[in-house]
Amino acid sequence: MTQSIVSLRDVRRDYALGAERVHALQGVTLDVERGDYVAIVGPSGCGKSTLLNLIGVIDHPTSGTVEIAGKRVDAMTDREATSFRLHNIGFVFQRFYLMPILSALENVALPMAEAKVQRQERQERAAKLLAYVGLANRERHRPSELSGGEQQRVAIARALANGPSLLLADEPTGELDARTGAEIISLFQRLNGDGTTILVVTHDEDLASAARRKIHMRDGRVVDGA
Amino acid sequence: MLGVAIAAAMLLDMVMLATGMRESFRRLLVSRGFELRLAPKGTLPFDTDATIPGVAAITSIMRSNPDIREISPVLGASIHIPVGNRDVSGSVLGVDPSVQGDYELLSGRDPLSADAIVVNDYLLQQLGARVGDTLSVATGYDPQTRTYSGRRTLVITGRVRFIYGANEQSSAAMRRETLEAMRGGDMRDRASLFMVRVREGADAERVRDWIETQIPNVTAISIATAIAQVDARLSYFRQLAVILGAVSLFVGFLLVTTLVTVSVNERAGEIAVMRAIGVSKAHVVQQIVLEGVAISFAGAVLGLGLGLVTARYLNTILSAFPGLPMAIDFFLFQPKAAWSALALLIVSGIGAGVYPAWRAASLPIAESLRREAIA
Numbered sequence: 001m002t003q004s005i006v007s008l009r010d011v012r013r014d015y016a017l018g019a020e021r022v023h024a025l026q027g028v029t030l031d032v033e034r035g036d037y038v039a040i041v042g043p044s045g046c047g048k049s050t051l052l053n054l055i056g057v058i059d060h061p062t063s064g065t066v067e068i069a070g071k072r073v074d075a076m077t078d079r080e081a082t083s084f085r086l087h088n089i090g091f092v093f094q095r096f097y098l099m100p101i102l103s104a105l106e107n108v109a110l111p112m113a114e115a116k117v118q119r120q121e122r123q124e125r126a127a128k129l130l131a132y133v134g135l136a137n138r139e140r141h142r143p144s145e146l147s148g149g150e151q152q153r154v155a156i157a158r159a160l161a162n163g164p165s166l167l168l169a170d171e172p173t174g175e176l177d178a179r180t181g182a183e184i185i186s187l188f189q190r191l192n193g194d195g196t197t198i199l200v201v202t203h204d205e206d207l208a209s210a211a212r213r214k215i216h217m218r219d220g221r222v223v224d225g226a
Numbered sequence: 227m228l229g230v231a232i233a234a235a236m237l238l239d240m241v242m243l244a245t246g247m248r249e250s251f252r253r254l255l256v257s258r259g260f261e262l263r264l265a266p267k268g269t270l271p272f273d274t275d276a277t278i279p280g281v282a283a284i285t286s287i288m289r290s291n292p293d294i295r296e297i298s299p300v301l302g303a304s305i306h307i308p309v310g311n312r313d314v315s316g317s318v319l320g321v322d323p324s325v326q327g328d329y330e331l332l333s334g335r336d337p338l339s340a341d342a343i344v345v346n347d348y349l350l351q352q353l354g355a356r357v358g359d360t361l362s363v364a365t366g367y368d369p370q371t372r373t374y375s376g377r378r379t380l381v382i383t384g385r386v387r388f389i390y391g392a393n394e395q396s397s398a399a400m401r402r403e404t405l406e407a408m409r410g411g412d413m414r415d416r417a418s419l420f421m422v423r424v425r426e427g428a429d430a431e432r433v434r435d436w437i438e439t440q441i442p443n444v445t446a447i448s449i450a451t452a453i454a455q456v457d458a459r460l461s462y463f464r465q466l467a468v469i470l471g472a473v474s475l476f477v478g479f480l481l482v483t484t485l486v487t488v489s490v491n492e493r494a495g496e497i498a499v500m501r502a503i504g505v506s507k508a509h510v511v512q513q514i515v516l517e518g519v520a521i522s523f524a525g526a527v528l529g530l531g532l533g534l535v536t537a538r539y540l541n542t543i544l545s546a547f548p549g550l551p552m553a554i555d556f557f558l559f560q561p562k563a564a565w566s567a568l569a570l571l572i573v574s575g576i577g578a579g580v581y582p583a584w585r586a587a588s589l590p591i592a593e594s595l596r597r598e599a600i601a
Binding site: 027049050053056058059078079082083085087088090091093094095097110114115147158159162170181 | 349402435488495496499500502503504505506507590591592595596
C-alpha cells in the first residue's frame with residue numbers, strides 16, 4: 001500500500017495586488033505518494049510556483065489544509081516551519097543561489113551545520129553527496145569557478161544534505177543549456193530511482209516528460225493529473 | 227569603506243582630543259614629583275606678576291609638617307641681555323638647583339654658584355652663545371633711554387630644557403638669591419611660587435588644607451585641583467571634541483547602515499533561499515550583523531592609521547599656540563582611547579546591522595523569491 005507524502009485539500013491562496021485580490025490557487029486538492037516523481041506544468045501565472053511554495057512551507061494558504069510527511073504545515077509558526085523545512089524538504093531553484101564565499105563542499109554542508117550535525121560528519125556527508133552528483137573533484141571550488149550545470153548539481157547536493165522526505169525544484173533547468181539540462185534531468189531520474197520523492201515545476205518539456213506523473217494547471221486549478 | 231575609515235579616524239581624534247590635553251597636563255605635573263604648588267592668594271602659578279613675601283618664614287612653617295619632604299621656592303622675572311646693539315629678552319627663574327622641578331639639564335652643570343646661569347636652546351640661539359660664554363644679564367631695561375638695571379655678569383654653565391616652557395620662548399634659570407640681588411631690595415625674600423613634595427604615603431589634599439590654614443596669603447594647588455582648573459578652562463575643547471566625536475560616530479553609523487542595507491538588498495534572493503533551506507531567522511540576522519561589525523572593524527583599523535597621522539599633524543599646529551608649554555599635547559594617543567573608539571564603532575556596527583538584518587530576515591520568503599525571479 002502506498003502512502004501520501006503530500007496531501008492538499010481544497011487549498012486556496014489569494015494575494016492582494018493593490019486594491020485587487022488575485023486568486024493564485026482556487027481550491028487545489030492533490031496527493032503525491034512517497035517515491036513519486038511529479039512534474040507540475042502549465043502556462044506562466046497559472047499558480048505552479050505558488051503551489052510549490054505551499055508544499056515547501058515557505059508560504060501559507062489562505063484556506064484549506066496542507067499535510068507533508070504526515071504533518072499539518074499550513075498553520076505552522078515561522079520557527080516551526082523553518083525547522084520543518086530544514087529536516088524534511090530540499091529546495092532546488094532556477095538560479096542555484098549558492099553562497100558565493102563558500103566552497104562547493106561548504107555550500108552542501110551549510111544546511112547540516114544549521115541542523116547541528118558534527119563537523120566531521122557533515123564534511124564526510126557533503127563529500128559523499130558531491131560525489132553522488134558527479135562533483136567529487138570540485139569540492140574546494142567556489143561557485144564562481146563552476147559552470148552553470150555544476151552549480152546546479154551543487155545546489156541539488158545541498159538540497160539533499162539533511163536527507164529530506166521531499167525534493168522540490170522550481171525550473172531547475174531554466175538557466176541551463178540543453179546538454180547541461182539533460183544531465184540534470186538524468187540526475188533527477190537517478191535520485192528518484194534511489195527513492196527520493198521529487199516535485200518539479202517546469203516549462204521544460206523534456207524534464208516534464210522524464211517525470212512519472214504530470215500535473216497540468218490552469219488559472220489556479222489542477223486541470224489534469226491530480 | 228573609505229568613508230567609514232574617515233569617520234573612525236575623526237572619532238579617534240576626537241576621543242584623543244577629549245582626554246589628551248588633560249592626561250598630557252597631568253603627566254607634566256607629576257613628571258617632577260611635586261604634588262603641591264603654592265601661588266599668591268587667588269592666583270594660579272605665574273598667572274600674574276604677584277609674589278609671595280616671607281620665603282624664609284613660610285619655609286620654616288612648612289618644615290614643621292613631617293608630611294612635607296621638600297620645598298622649592300621659585301622667583302620669576304624678566305631678563306634683558308644686550309647683544310651688540312640689540313636687546314634679547316626672556317624669562318628667568320630663580321631656583322634652588324638642588325630641589326628644583328622646573329628644568330632638565332641637557333649638558334653642562336646646574337647654576338650652583340652666584341654667577342652661574344643655565345639657558346635653553348632657543349635663548350642660546352638668540353644670543354649666538356654657547357656653554358662657557360659670559361653674559362651681561364639685566365633684570366630691567368628702559369627702551370627709551372636704552373639703559374639696563376640690575377645688571378650682572380654671569381657665566382652660562384649649562385644647557386637646559388624647561389619642563390613648562392613654551393615653544394620659541396627664551397628662558398633661563400639661576401640661583402634665587404642671585405635673582406633677588408639683581409632685582410633689588412623690594413624683591414628680597416619673595417617667591418612667585420613654591421613647589422612642594424610630600425612624604426610618600428602622605429595625603430596631599432590634607433597637606434594642602436593644612437598649608438592654606440597655616441599660611442593664609444597663599445593658594446595651595448594640588449595636582450587634582452590643578453587638573454580640575456585646567457578641565458574647567460578646557461571645557462570648550464572637550465565639548466567640541468564630544469560633539470564632533472558624536473557626529474563622526476553618527477556618520478559612521480549611517481555609512482555602515484547604508485552599506486549593509488545595499489548589500490542586503492542585492493542579496494535578497496540569497497537571503498530568501500537561506501531561509502527556504504532552513505536557516506533560522508536568528509542566524510541570518512547574526513550573519514548580517516557580523517558583516518556590519520566586519521565593515522566597522524576594517525574601517526576602524528584603517529581609521530586608526532589615518533587618525534594618528536591627522537592627530538599628529540593637528541597637534542603640531544595647535545601646540546604652536548603662543549604661551550603653551552611644549553610638553554602639552556592636544557592629541558595624546560592612549561591605548562584606552564583607541565579601545566574606546568573601537569568599542570564605540572563595533573557597537574555602532576552592531577546597531578547599524580541589526581535593522582537591515584532583521585528586515586531582510588523577516589521578508590516573506592515566497593514573495594522575495596517571486597520578486598527575484600521577476601527581476
